[in-house]
Amino acid sequence: MKRTLAERLQDGPVIAGEGYLFELERRGYLQAGSFVPEVALDNPEALKETYRDYMKAGSDVVLAFTYNAHREKMRIIGKEALLEPLNRNAIRLAKEVAKEHPTEEALVAGNISNTNLFDPEDAASKEKVRTMFAEMVKWCKEEEVDYINGETFYYHEEAVIALEEILKQDLPAVITLGLMGENILRDGYTVDESCKILSEKGALVVGMNCFRGPATMQPYIEDIRKNVDGYVGALPIPYRTSEENPTFFNLPDGGCSCHLPTETTFPTALDPLYHNRYELAEWAKEASAIGVNYIGLCCGASPAMLRAVAEAVGVEAINSKYSPDMEKHFLFGKDETLKAHNLDYRTKA
Numbered sequence: 001m002k003r004t005l006a007e008r009l010q011d012g013p014v015i016a017g018e019g020y021l022f023e024l025e026r027r028g029y030l031q032a033g034s035f036v037p038e039v040a041l042d043n044p045e046a047l048k049e050t051y052r053d054y055m056k057a058g059s060d061v062v063l064a065f066t067y068n069a070h071r072e073k074m075r076i077i078g079k080e081a082l083l084e085p086l087n088r089n090a091i092r093l094a095k096e097v098a099k100e101h102p103t104e105e106a107l108v109a110g111n112i113s114n115t116n117l118f119d120p121e122d123a124a125s126k127e128k129v130r131t132m133f134a135e136m137v138k139w140c141k142e143e144e145v146d147y148i149n150g151e152t153f154y155y156h157e158e159a160v161i162a163l164e165e166i167l168k169q170d171l172p173a174v175i176t177l178g179l180m181g182e183n184i185l186r187d188g189y190t191v192d193e194s195c196k197i198l199s200e201k202g203a204l205v206v207g208m209n210c211f212r213g214p215a216t217m218q219p220y221i222e223d224i225r226k227n228v229d230g231y232v233g234a235l236p237i238p239y240r241t242s243e244e245n246p247t248f249f250n251l252p253d254g255g256c257s258c259h260l261p262t263e264t265t266f267p268t269a270l271d272p273l274y275h276n277r278y279e280l281a282e283w284a285k286e287a288s289a290i291g292v293n294y295i296g297l298c299c300g301a302s303p304a305m306l307r308a309v310a311e312a313v314g315v316e317a318i319n320s321k322y323s324p325d326m327e328k329h330f331l332f333g334k335d336e337t338l339k340a341h342n343l344d345y346r347t348k349a
């Protein structure tokens, strides 16, 4: 038995692991900059292992890694011919991993995202965007995904076009917005206004993902929760963003004295700016307490962080058996056989 996304949302929080872009870059299989997921064709085993690691850490869904794998990006890197095989392969690999789940087969989601082409003043750009979404959604439909996640839209209208194209092909939609530092979507909608419209137009889940850490996403999630009757999703990045620097695009590292290839810590020098997993777990509890239904993490997240988030909202992960337990640690444990001369190091090390 495999419950649908709607059934799972009814039963309690759904955990969604994201962040493959940064994770596969860190593992050495993806280039920072263009950030195109060629890994689905070049190194399918590496992609499967990453899918698997997030699923084992508690994700109810294997999100096909087709973020940025749209016609425009593929054209820029000169590989437009690979567009369709890449999309289809990313979904097929996700399906193979989803079936490995030992208790209940994981959901498989297709993925579309901001195109960077959308221009509110240019009708032709809107048609182009619509065509790009339509072809990707069609491949998702043919590969039989359970739903589609349209994400990181910073124009309300682009999110609406994505939603319309998903609904046209009769698939459930999760639509999450990416809010830039100006704290409002580029076409003047607040995120809660936009989410209300998207929810009323038929998105199963609406909310936010990426760009912002818990501290600068949660206040907007609260607004969305107040304004929307349907299901709400939140997937922040695991970095310490602040009111002064609300997104990871311009997060400074006060302690860094080395030369960075770009003027920003984004995207490859963010490491010292991480939240620890306990802070992320605290956030997840808070999100769940206000009624967020679809909870996860985005770029930068590790499986151990996702597992802490899942456990914080009462979900046991496949790999919860490896969750921290310091009882037998040689310095910090409590086992009677531990040596006193070692335990001294708790304070002296």
Ligand SMILES: [Zn+2]
Residues within 6 Å of the ligand: 018, 019, 209, 210, 211, 237, 298, 299
């Ligand atoms: Zn992200």
